[in-house]
Amino acid sequence: MMKTSGQKLLVAAALLGFTGVALGAFGAHGLKQTLEATGQLKNWEKAVFYQLVHAVALLALTGRPLPALGKIGGCWIFGVACFSGSLYWIALGGPIKGLWPVTPLGGLALLAGWAMLAWSAFRQKDA
Template sequence: MTARLIIQLAALLGGSGVAIGAFGAHGLRKMLEASGRFDTFETAVRYQFYHTLALLAVGILLALRPEMKSLSTTAWLWLGGVIIFSGSLYTLCFTGITKLGAVAPLGGLLLIAGWISLLLAARQI
């Protein structure tokens, strides 16, 4: 994955995070509170944003240090983690399909693996 692609993906995740967060907080707050899922929704948005900023930093680092190709692995892990973790929580909140809660830990494992990947990539600095 190139630095440009990583930064573009961070921009997409950041923009979609703002849109989803605003839609949930303003348009669906009553529904989410009534279902008891507003906290779950906030967790999904928060983790999306944490990893969006981290992904942006990795993209910038890769642009500055293109020889650190292992940062691509970090980016892929975080991207997959956000999609699976936050995506499954969003889907749970909006559909009420509770079985999707069981998928979230897989996304969490990818997020953790991304941080471990970053730790290993930092050996090249």
């Protein structure tokens, strides 16, 4: 059976929410001492925050008949993967050589999704 954009975004929202909570708990309990010792706890917390905010935002969009729904969701999913993913990587001590454009690129993708949402809502005709 073919999934609609809304169904795909619902699955993505659920996965982002689930992994965001799991990574938040892991950072707060399993990695807390390591992250504090390396000064990376704030980066980890920021990554979790942005991931969870966008999971909830995706969830809110799933029932909306917006023409740009798939593009908005795609921007947010890509943005979370790049922005939060790179912050997780840095917080865990991964090498950052060559990684510098990934975090801002992810941030720009998140912003692009929000801009598309505003434009789509503005252009939507009243029912």
